[in-house]
Amino acid sequence: MLREGISIGKAFGIPLRLHYSWFIVFVLITWSLAYNFVHAYPHWSLVNSIVAGVVTSLLLFGSVLAHELSHSIVAKAAGIPIQSINLFIFGGVSQLVEEPKQPQVEFRMALAGPLTSLVLGGIFLAIWYWLGNVPEFIKAICFWLGWMNIALAAFNLIPGFPLDGGRVLRSLLWWQSQDLRRATRIASNIGRGIGYLLIFIGIALIFFGNWINGLWLAFIGWFLGNAAASSYRQLALQDILRGHHVSELMIRDCPTVPPQVTIQQLVNDQILTFGRRCFPVVQNDLVLGLITIHDIKGASREQWSAKTAGEVMTPFANLKSVRPDEDLTTVLKILTERNINQLLVVEDGKIVGIIARDHLLSFISVRRELGT
Numbered sequence: 001m002l003r004e005g006i007s008i009g010k011a012f013g014i015p016l017r018l019h020y021s022w023f024i025v026f027v028l029i030t031w032s033l034a035y036n037f038v039h040a041y042p043h044w045s046l047v048n049s050i051v052a053g054v055v056t057s058l059l060l061f062g063s064v065l066a067h068e069l070s071h072s073i074v075a076k077a078a079g080i081p082i083q084s085i086n087l088f089i090f091g092g093v094s095q096l097v098e099e100p101k102q103p104q105v106e107f108r109m110a111l112a113g114p115l116t117s118l119v120l121g122g123i124f125l126a127i128w129y130w131l132g133n134v135p136e137f138i139k140a141i142c143f144w145l146g147w148m149n150i151a152l153a154a155f156n157l158i159p160g161f162p163l164d165g166g167r168v169l170r171s172l173l174w175w176q177s178q179d180l181r182r183a184t185r186i187a188s189n190i191g192r193g194i195g196y197l198l199i200f201i202g203i204a205l206i207f208f209g210n211w212i213n214g215l216w217l218a219f220i221g222w223f224l225g226n227a228a229a230s231s232y233r234q235l236a237l238q239d240i241l242r243g244h245h246v247s248e249l250m251i252r253d254c255p256t257v258p259p260q261v262t263i264q265q266l267v268n269d270q271i272l273t274f275g276r277r278c279f280p281v282v283q284n285d286l287v288l289g290l291i292t293i294h295d296i297k298g299a300s301r302e303q304w305s306a307k308t309a310g311e312v313m314t315p316f317a318n319l320k321s322v323r324p325d326e327d328l329t330t331v332l333k334i335l336t337e338r339n340i341n342q343l344l345v346v347e348d349g350k351i352v353g354i355i356a357r358d359h360l361l362s363f364i365s366v367r368r369e370l371g372t
């Protein structure tokens with residue numbers, strides 16, 4: 001879901017993306033801020049309150065961006081490539097290409113965000129408190145931004161993984177025990193525990209009639225609990241896959257097809273007969289692309305006898321490939337990030353096989369069942 005959204009440019013060489021949910025949140029935040037300004041400053045005109053709401057929302061967005069950028073800048077400085085920063089409903093996520101290899105790096109990276117929010121909050125509150133001669137309009141905006149940044153820092157410092165505070169906790173446990181898996185298990189269990197606690201408090205608030213805050217709290221708790229559970233699952237998966245190579249799982253004898261074969265022929269001769277799902281399209285020993293069940297489903301049934309593999313395939317230039325000696329964790333990452341089902345395995349410019357999501361899944365489930 002985080003890949004959806006629009007690109008809004010780059011900062012420090014890092015692509016920034018805005019998730020669609022952000023627009024809804026922007027309207028909600030602006031509306032609730034304007035509502036607050038109307039009540040806190042009854043002598044303001046309605047337009048004045050709405051403008052203050054919009055300006056505060058935009059600056060809040062800038063603050064969230066600064067928070068995320070600081071994570072990414074520390075990561076980049078430690079040599080971890082950043083794919084993009086995605087801003088969405090609860091703030092942002094920095095998409096790292098890989099996880100930090102040392103606890104010290106994770107510690108610095110995780111702490112950078114909340115520290116930035118705290119400093120920003122301090123600056124806004126200082127302007128509100130000490131600068132006597134600024135207009136009330138600016139003072140009001142600074143007051144809200146100050147507290148919101150501090151709230152952002154406080155929320156992110158909750159010590160439940162995958163929040164920043166949970167990452168700080170994990171890095172400290174990891175540092176001390178040198179056991180990343182155990183550290184992640186403890187930090188994500190705390191994350192789940194805090195998630196349940198927030199849901200419980202939220203439901204209690206709903207019972208006492210404070211249902212807006214109650215719903216929010218329960219929703220945040222649910223979100224946190226889910227994120228904690230799925231981060232741990234992710235790590236457990238990587239644990240199973242790590243150290244195993246593409247060459248162990250790939251299919252080597254993938255049948256190739258010429259570009260002029262029709263889809264109908266392909267379906268009759270290969271897919272229905274042998275149950276194979278994807279085929280490199282090859283002409284004169286040159287790989288032109290890959291055709292999969294997915295590509296075939298993209299064409300309507302009436303076109304099957306007219307369309308050829310060459311017309312429907314995914315061209316080679318748009319395909320991702322891996323080398324046979326690459327780690328299976330890399331394969332999982334690429335498949336998940338790009339939301340695709342198979343990768344070509346290429347060695348010295350030649351296709352030597354295909355590795356698909358199904359292979360990974362059965363590899364994982366067999367090892368899980370055997371408990372190895």
Ligand SMILES: [Zn+2]
Nearest residue numbers: 113114156164
């Ligand atoms: Zn953060």
